[in-house]
Amino acid sequence: MSNKYIGQSVKRVEDKRFITGKGRYTDDIKLLGMTHASFVRSPYAHARVTSIDISAAESMPGVVAIFTGDDIKETGIVGVPTGWQVNFKNGDTMKEPPHPLLIATGSTAKHIGDPVAVVIAETYAQAVDAAEAVEVDWEDLEAVTDPFKATQEGATLVHDDSPGNLAFDWELGNPLDEVNAAIDASAHVTTLEFVNQRMVPNAIEPRSYIGHYDEVSDKYTLYTSTQNPHLIRLLMCAFVLGLPEHKVRVLGPDVGGGFGSKIFHYTEEALVTWASQQTKRPIKWTETRSEAFMLDAHGRDHVTKAEMGFDGEGNVKALRIKTYANLGAYLSTFGPAVPTYLHGTLLQGLYTTPKIHIDLCGVFTHTVAVDAYRGAGRPEATYLLERLMDLAALEMGKDPVELRKQNFIPAFDGVEQPGYQTQVALQYDSGNYHGVVDKAMKMLDYKKFREMQQEAAQNGKLLGVGFSTYIEACGIAPSAVVGSLGARAGLYESAQVRVQPTGKVSVYSGSHSHGQGHETTFAQIVADKFGIPMEDVDIVHGDSDAVAFGMGTYGSRSLAVGGSAIMKSIDKVLEKGAKIAAHKLECAADDLEFAEGKWTVKGTDKHIGFGDVALTAYVPHVYPEGLEPGLDFASFYDPANFTYPFGCHIAVVEVDKETGKVKLQRFIAVDDVGNVINPMIVDGQIHGGLAQGIGQALLEGAIYDDYGQLVNGSYMDYAMPRADDLPMFELDRQETPCPHNPLGVKGAGEAGTIGSTPAVVNAVIDALWSGGHKVKDIAMPLTGERVWRAMQSS
Amino acid sequence: MDLAGSHILNTTPEVVWAMLMDTDILARIVPGITTLEKTAENEYKAVAQVKMGPVNGSFSGGLTMQDIREGEGYTLNVQQNSKIGNANATVTIDLKPVENNQTELTFDGEAKLSGLLARTGNRVMSGVANSLTKQFFENFEEEIEGKGGKG
Amino acid sequence: MSKITLKVNQKSHSHDVEPRTLLAHYLREQLSLTGTHIGCDTSSCGSCTVHMDGMAVKSCTILAVQADGSEITTIEGLAPNGQLHAVQQGFKECHGLQCGFCTTGMIMAAADLLERNPDPSEEDIRHGLEGNFCRCTGYHNIVRSVQWAAKSMSELVN
The missing domain is CATH 1.10.150.120 ([2Fe-2S]-binding domain)
Known part of the structure; x- marks a missing residue:
């Protein structure tokens, strides 16, 4: 079958509406009689509500209703749940304290912004004015924000029934005594203690919800800026509000970026839905950027000690890790999974390390929840491994690239050669790790760079190069596997392919784009498989009434899992189509071949077109006996394994000797994300991922003070990369097909973020060493001040 | 946020002490204060209006004096609430006579901020605090000069 | 309430607005020109950029009353109907x-x-x-x- 679209950089179908201002995000939607919500929030990280007085606010202009935590408590609504259970090492159940929709009198707020009351008014301004008039008396209590300090003796407790502030402790890998012995027997041990700092996802569209209860149909509609409408519906109906699922429609209109932060079920989604039933009016809430900083789940935030043992030849023999992972005050939807099964399982990296052990504490603190942020656990694993590799090379006087290559797992395709079984549970699907490194090194021209670096050093300039190689696990995930690891959901995907009587095709996907371009990529696949123009294919997503079910878009899963579900339905359509075609052509279905949009009797020119078969399916006058009319198939695809993209990233930096300011001069990324459907879109995904990874290395990081106040909670204070912070990226690709899904794709959404951060930090360290500053580590983000201080102290 | 500094005032510790204990004078010299009422022995209710860069709001709350050392100093607890966030400060004030009948006023303490004040104001808060302190001492000096003229 | 008269995408509009209403909110709420987006509350993100009298401005830094008498172009009016800039x-x-x-x-x-x-x-x-x-x-x-x-x-x- 010839491909007209697959593999081509087809321009995006969705662009037209976005570039003309016709995109429709949740906040753009106005419903008849719509009211607006504003929340009364805790100014303290930890404080007891001693009283709530709404009397002044109630009489303010435009106020429709005010609900407090006391009102919610009376209804018996407990709060929003987490979707993953990670139990203690000794088998004790994970601590899972309630995450209430609003804080009631006598209870405590547990992070800044924790809501106490919601005001609903005719206009947004009136809601804000009245919310300011709600009087709350607080008893300010001691707060703890650092995950290590929170576990220490005497630390204040976030939840009374979680001693040591532990939600769980967890381990993975080889038995600890074996790893200890391997470390003890090592000729060289490289040790790194570091913080992988807390990141704020910062999708540019703030979260926005509209709850609408319709009395006539007794149905609820929730418009939400979410990455997974069906999951929100399931959680809200089954676990939070107890609503009948068939009476609830969740719509995800255009979504302005997510990066993980819009996966999770937030309290406000349930609250506007519930309150709309109380007031019998639609209620809109759109967060301010200030609220987004305080409330959208953050990412990373690990405090880690890592040790890597080598033999005399530089072969990695052991890896031992102790990590304190901050989970925030409440367990978010995937919160417990991120530092454990999305992080610990990737600590094999690309290396043949025979003994690995990670010991991890999941810790409550008086901060907003930490959950998946682009990469989710894999960036933390990659940072740990790739910083250790570079530091080990420095300490042992070896070349950082050669040291990596020496320890690489040899190439395997997962078909002729088996997958690679790691020490940390996963089995890699296919890989050729030397390939991406060699390609990237050629783009860099390593030898020439080292000459330039020496020359620069003689002229008093600090140039540095940093390397990073990574592997990640995406396309989550086999339901039985994740179920055994504590997931409370299956992680399959659904897709329905409906061929209309006129041969036009509607595809209903449970994946939900928030910028990835599904309407284009999915249509490319369907058009090629049916041999029809892309214009004849429409991709419907983000509507729980239209789409049977869906697990949504995150973990770089949409093409590998959602695309595979579409492929299953395509196959079913073609199989039934062949039966209809055979009947019309008076031959056996086996005698037919399908290509270029038509079924042809092999070895003849007798054929029937896709459109004719579609019409016949719906006008079945001349039709196979016993065959149902219609040409419409739904499928669920549950992947056989994770997919494992990998790659090599190289950063070139110049460090200003006087100020410590880092200028990123070049960034080279060679990624292997399996087969590629739309190279333009894949490159775009990599670009965006790189910017976020580089942002973590050089600029970003949420800062809570000792009282739990987020002191850089605005765009004026939190440094996100701007256009003039970044260079043009230099990209190339290798394509090692995934052996276990029909498209051979792996996933591209997070690769850029996962690989880039350590490359930049390694480059800065390399630059400093070139100038004789023997600095081993600098805490991220590597601001001018931090780099300057490191130079002064070396 | 740390609050610390010192200033030489051109009068004796006794006069400075008396002024620090006089609500009317304090209401005049503390920047932004619109009302200051005594509610109990060594306890006051205060309302202040502060307008400085991003810090723009009406604050109300209480002041309590503790650890009073007659003529030498005391510890001031301030709790001020506003819609843009709350401030909670504990500051120790010491008076020390220096030459030429002057007084060195030293203060040392810490302020704890919450809400918008902490989130978007922190970057400039120490600047705001410095400006307010400078203004306070300028007002103090003017008040002393006024007194000197009268006395 | 203050009355303002301005031209948006070549079309004249007159409305009573609250003095605190930002131009961005006026465009989105009153005129339903939702192509102008609001991404922050500190005038840092630029999502709300429009042209005011031929100059790019962040419409969240401008009060609707300040735009009285001006000519505004939003994304919806950047190119004549059906065409692209x-x-x-x-x-x-x-x-x-x-x-x-x-x-x-x-x-x-x-x-x-x-x-x-x-x-x-x-x-x-x-x-x-x-x-x-x-x-x-x-x-x-x-x-x-x-x-x-x-x-x-x-x-x-x-």
């Missing part, structure tokens, strides 16, 4: 957008940049757009989009 076309050609949220402000800022500097270097473009956040693209394809537009516009002129 070269910058809009450039963003489509070069994949200069993903989620689309910052895009409208970015396009308005870029159109203004090219108005003032028809032949910008890469550095000029990056510097010129540093008031606009994008979290999706890493700016790589945005720079290429603006370069594409600059080239297309100069070919049109020559």
Whole structure:
């Protein structure tokens, strides 16, 4: 079958509406009689509500209703749940304290912004004015924000029934005594203690919800800026509000970026839905950027000690890790999974390390929840491994690239050669790790760079190069596997392919784009498989009434899992189509071949077109006996394994000797994300991922003070990369097909973020060493001040 | 946020002490204060209006004096609430006579901020605090000069 | 309430507005021009960029009453109906957008940049757009989009 679209950089179908201002995000939607919500929030990280007085606010202009935590408590609504259970090492159940929709009198707020009351008014301004008039008396209590300090003796407790502030402790890998012995027997041990700092996802569209209860149909509609409408519906109906699922429609209109932060079920989604039933009016809430900083789940935030043992030849023999992972005050939807099964399982990296052990504490603190942020656990694993590799090379006087290559797992395709079984549970699907490194090194021209670096050093300039190689696990995930690891959901995907009587095709996907371009990529696949123009294919997503079910878009899963579900339905359509075609052509279905949009009797020119078969399916006058009319198939695809993209990233930096300011001069990324459907879109995904990874290395990081106040909670204070912070990226690709899904794709959404951060930090360290500053580590983000201080102290 | 500094005032510790204990004078010299009422022995209710860069709001709350050392100093607890966030400060004030009948006023303490004040104001808060302190001492000096003229 | 009269996308409008109403809110709520997006509350993100009397402005920094008597162009009015401005076309050609949220402000800022500097270097473009956040693209394809537009516009002129 010839491909007209697959593999081509087809321009995006969705662009037209976005570039003309016709995109429709949740906040753009106005419903008849719509009211607006504003929340009364805790100014303290930890404080007891001693009283709530709404009397002044109630009489303010435009106020429709005010609900407090006391009102919610009376209804018996407990709060929003987490979707993953990670139990203690000794088998004790994970601590899972309630995450209430609003804080009631006598209870405590547990992070800044924790809501106490919601005001609903005719206009947004009136809601804000009245919310300011709600009087709350607080008893300010001691707060703890650092995950290590929170576990220490005497630390204040976030939840009374979680001693040591532990939600769980967890381990993975080889038995600890074996790893200890391997470390003890090592000729060289490289040790790194570091913080992988807390990141704020910062999708540019703030979260926005509209709850609408319709009395006539007794149905609820929730418009939400979410990455997974069906999951929100399931959680809200089954676990939070107890609503009948068939009476609830969740719509995800255009979504302005997510990066993980819009996966999770937030309290406000349930609250506007519930309150709309109380007031019998639609209620809109759109967060301010200030609220987004305080409330959208953050990412990373690990405090880690890592040790890597080598033999005399530089072969990695052991890896031992102790990590304190901050989970925030409440367990978010995937919160417990991120530092454990999305992080610990990737600590094999690309290396043949025979003994690995990670010991991890999941810790409550008086901060907003930490959950998946682009990469989710894999960036933390990659940072740990790739910083250790570079530091080990420095300490042992070896070349950082050669040291990596020496320890690489040899190439395997997962078909002729088996997958690679790691020490940390996963089995890699296919890989050729030397390939991406060699390609990237050629783009860099390593030898020439080292000459330039020496020359620069003689002229008093600090140039540095940093390397990073990574592997990640995406396309989550086999339901039985994740179920055994504590997931409370299956992680399959659904897709329905409906061929209309006129041969036009509607595809209903449970994946939900928030910028990835599904309407284009999915249509490319369907058009090629049916041999029809892309214009004849429409991709419907983000509507729980239209789409049977869906697990949504995150973990770089949409093409590998959602695309595979579409492929299953395509196959079913073609199989039934062949039966209809055979009947019309008076031959056996086996005698037919399908290509270029038509079924042809092999070895003849007798054929029937896709459109004719579609019409016949719906006008079945001349039709196979016993065959149902219609040409419409739904499928669920549950992947056989994770997919494992990998790659090599190289950063070139110049460090200003006087100020410590880092200028990123070049960034080279060679990624292997399996087969590629739309190279333009894949490159775009990599670009965006790189910017976020580089942002973590050089600029970003949420800062809570000792009282739990987020002191850089605005765009004026939190440094996100701007256009003039970044260079043009230099990209190339290798394509090692995934052996276990029909498209051979792996996933591209997070690769850029996962690989880039350590490359930049390694480059800065390399630059400093070139100038004789023997600095081993600098805490991220590597601001001018931090780099300057490191130079002064070396 | 740390609050610390010192200033030489051109009068004796006794006069400075008396002024620090006089609500009317304090209401005049503390920047932004619109009302200051005594509610109990060594306890006051205060309302202040502060307008400085991003810090723009009406604050109300209480002041309590503790650890009073007659003529030498005391510890001031301030709790001020506003819609843009709350401030909670504990500051120790010491008076020390220096030459030429002057007084060195030293203060040392810490302020704890919450809400918008902490989130978007922190970057400039120490600047705001410095400006307010400078203004306070300028007002103090003017008040002393006024007194000197009268006395 | 204050009465304002202004021209938006060539069309005259008169409305009573609260003195505190921002231009961005006025455009979105009163005129339903929802292509102007609001991404922050500190005038830092640039998603709300429109043209006011021919200059790019962040419409969240301007009160509706300040716009009284002015001529505003929003993304919906950047090109005549059914057509695309070269910058809009450039963003489509070069994949200069993903989620689309910052895009409208970015396009308005870029159109203004090219108005003032028809032949910008890469550095000029990056510097010129540093008031606009994008979290999706890493700016790589945005720079290429603006370069594409600059080239297309100069070919049109020559």
